[in-house]
Amino acid sequence: MNLTADQQDAVAELVNIAFARTAAALSDLTGNRVELSVPEVVAHPIRELEAALGKFVRGEVATVHQIFGGPVSGDAFLILEVDGAAKLIRLLTDAEAPTRKMGVSDREVLAEIGNILLNACLGVFGDLLHVRFTFAVPRLQLESLGSMLASLLVERDEIRHALLVGTRFAVRASDVTGCLVLVLGVTSLENFLAAVEAWAERSVENGDGR
Numbered sequence: 719m720n721l722t723a724d725q726q727d728a729v730a731e732l733v734n735i736a737f738a739r740t741a742a743a744l745s746d747l748t749g750n751r752v753e754l755s756v757p758e759v760v761a762h763p764i765r766e767l768e769a770a771l772g773k774f775v776r777g778e779v780a781t782v783h784q785i786f787g788g789p790v791s792g793d794a795f796l797i798l799e800v801d802g803a804a805k806l807i808r809l810l811t812d813a814e815a816p817t818r819k820m821g822v823s824d825r826e827v828l829a830e831i832g833n834i835l836l837n838a839c840l841g842v843f844g845d846l847l848h849v850r851f852t853f854a855v856p857r858l859q860l861e862s863l864g865s866m867l868a869s870l871l872v873e874r875d876e877i878r879h880a881l882l883v884g885t886r887f888a889v890r891a892s893d894v895t896g897c898l899v900l901v902l903g904v905t906s907l908e909n910f911l912a913a914v915e916a917w918a919e920r921s922v923e924n925g926d927g928r
Contacts, residue, residue: 782832
C-alpha cells in the first residue's frame with residue numbers, strides 16, 4: 719500500500735508534532751537540548767523493510783519494541799545502530815561512552831529514551847486522531863538488523879505494512895541517526911490513514927487540528 723502525497727504530508731506533519739513533544743520530554747529528562755529533524759515518512763510492505771532501513775541503520779542495532787492495541791494496533795520500534803545508541807547515551811547523560819556490550823545502567827537509559835519517544839509519539843497520535851491506544855511494556859534488544867527483521871517476518875494471517883519514520887537526534891551539535899517503525903496490519907493501516915486524513919481536514923477547517 720503506497721501513501722498518496724497528501725497522506726505522506728499529513729503523516730509527516732503529525733509525526734513532526736509528536737517529535738517536538740518527544741524532544742521537549744528528553745530535554746527535560748536530561749537537561750540537554752535535544753532536537754529531532756523533520757521526519758522522512760514512507761510506507762513499505764514488511765518484506766521490503768530491510769532495504770528501506772539500510773538508509774538509516776546497518777549492522778548491529780539497539781531496538782526498543784512496544785506493542786500497542788486499540789482501533790489501530792501493531793508494533794512500534796525505535797531502532798538505532800548500537801554505536802549510535804552508545805553515543806546518544808553518552809550525550810544525554812554526560813557519562814563515559816558505554817561499550818557495545820552495554821551494562822545494565824546503559825540499557826536502562828536507552829530503554830527509557832525509547833519509552834519516552836514511543837509513548838510520546840503514540841500519545842500524540844491518540845490525542846490528535848481521537849484514537850485510544852493500550853500499551854505493553856517496551857522491551858530493549860541488542861541484535862543484528864537481520865535478526866530483528868526476521869522476528870517481524872514470522873508467519874501471520876494478515877498482510878502487514880511498515881510505516882518507516884527516519885530522523886536524526888541532535889544533541890550538543892552531535893547527530894545520531896535512527897528511525898521509528900510502526901508495523902501495522904492492513905486494517906489498522908487503513909484505520910490509521912483514515913484518522914490522519916480526518917485530522918488533516920479538521921486542521922484546515924479549524925486551524926488547530928482538533
